[in-house]
Amino acid sequence: xxxxxxxxxxxxxxxxxxxxxxxxxxxxxxxxxxxxxxxxxxxxxxxxxxxxxxxxxxxxxxxxxxxxxxxxxxxxxxxxxxxxxxxxxxxxxxxxxxxxxxxxxxxxxxxxxxxxxxxxxxxxxxxxxxxxxxxxxxxxxxxxxxxxxxxxxxxxxxxxxxxxxxxxxxxxxxxxxxxxxxxxxxxxxxxxxxxxxxxxxxxxxxxxxxxxxxxxxxxxxxxxxxxxxxxxxxxxxxxxxxxxxxxxxxxxxxxxxxxxxxxxxxxxxxxxxxxxxxxxxxxxxxxxxxxxxxxxxxxxxxxxxxxxxxxxxxxxxxxxxxxxxxxxxxxxxxxxxxxxxxxx
Ligand code: ADP
Ligand code: MG
Numbered sequence: 001x002x003x004x005x006x007x008x009x010x011x012x013x014x015x016x017x018x019x020x021x022x023x024x025x026x027x028x029x030x031x032x033x034x035x036x037x038x039x040x041x042x043x044x045x046x047x048x049x050x051x052x053x054x055x056x057x058x059x060x061x062x063x064x065x066x067x068x069x070x071x072x073x074x075x076x077x078x079x080x081x082x083x084x085x086x087x088x089x090x091x092x093x094x095x096x097x098x099x100x101x102x103x104x105x106x107x108x109x110x111x112x113x114x115x116x117x118x119x120x121x122x123x124x125x126x127x128x129x130x131x132x133x134x135x136x137x138x139x140x141x142x143x144x145x146x147x148x149x150x151x152x153x154x155x156x157x158x159x160x161x162x163x164x165x166x167x168x169x170x171x172x173x174x175x176x177x178x179x180x181x182x183x184x185x186x187x188x189x190x191x192x193x194x195x196x197x198x199x200x201x202x203x204x205x206x207x208x209x210x211x212x213x214x215x216x217x218x219x220x221x222x223x224x225x226x227x228x229x230x231x232x233x234x235x236x237x238x239x240x241x242x243x244x245x246x247x248x249x250x251x252x253x254x255x256x257x258x259x260x261x262x263x264x265x266x267x268x269x270x271x272x273x274x275x276x277x278x279x280x281x282x283x284x285x286x287x288x289x290x291x292x293x294x295x296x297x298x299x300x301x302x303x304x305x306x307x308x309x310x311x312x313x314x315x316x317x318x319x320x321x322x323x324x325x326x327x328x329x330x331x332x333x334x335x336x337x338x339x340x341x342x343x344x
Contacts, residue, residue: 227244240290
């Protein structure tokens with residue numbers, strides 16, 4: 001019997017295709033927080049407040065004082081592949097913003113209930129939109145301050161299979177708290193405020209001091225013993241806080257890697273750290289390493305996965321050696337341990 005005869009091909013309806021695509025960008029509350037905060041940063045915000053309830057499952061609010069979205073563009077922002085950040089395929093070769101795919105808002109709105117309130121400096125009043133499952137249900141002018149607020153409620157209300165896969169509130173909120181903590185280090189010039197179930201967990205002062213944020217958010221026990229290094233070779237620059245070998249950890253949780261302001265996971269950077277410490281560490285011990293690497297945007301491919309957690313360097317060997325050499329050098333310098341300032 002020939003069963004293939006039954007296997008006709010149909011094009012999926014748009015709302016089904018949208019739900020499938022959404023799954024690549026939004027798999028849990030953390031991914032929403034990440035996309036919204038990255039949008040705020042791209043909009044030039046100097047102050048970002050993140051509020052979550054129930055691990056972000058029922059409620060996420062991100063408010064910024066960035067550029068805002070022009071009234072006539074507000075609806076378009078929710079269309080797939082609609083972006084203000086790139087225009088041509090050659091723009092993909094030198095991406096300087098965190099976003100560029102024009103997918104996040106389309107994906108988020110496909111699987112939740114969204115409210116957007118936004119105003120630019122040029123517009124006299126702002127605009128407020130509400131969407132449910134990607135459908136616009138309300139749009140009106142509103143008075144509001146310059147900047148943008150997104151409220152995301154009832155994540156996965158229309159995709160029960162995904163709803164089931166979310167973990168307990170505490171697990172989801174821990175991931176979010178962890179992510180925002182890291183972002184405060186990469187963006188010390190931005191004031192972050194994180195509110196969980198009505199309680200302010202932390203706020204940073206936006207004064208540009210990474211070390212003060214490390215002390216605010218991570219323990220003084222980690223902070224006290226860190227070595228600060230700063231190497232600038234033009235094409236590549238590294239700012240880092242690392243621990244002396246004697247202050248290593250039993251897991252990689254205190255290894256945090258940013259490239260061009262983007263939080264990434266990177267075997268290459270892990271290996272570079274290992275190269276640098278080599279025989280100074282016992283097997284199974286990992287130094288604290290907060291690395292903030294800058295490379296020229298042309299030498300970096302960030303368009304590898306929809307979640308943008310992975311990147312590819314043009315010259316992997318050069319990057320690995322630069323990082324390892326910078327760390328090795330600073331491990332030799334005793335006076336690299338930063339002064340603890342008052343007012344933390
Ligand atoms: P991308 O960030 O890849 O461009 P998104 O779907 O995340 O795609 O956002 C679509 C567009 O909406 C952005 O290009 C930007 O113009 C606008 N936008 C989203 N969030 C904000 C914000 N917080 N402030 C200003 N503009 C925003
Ligand atoms: Mg975005």
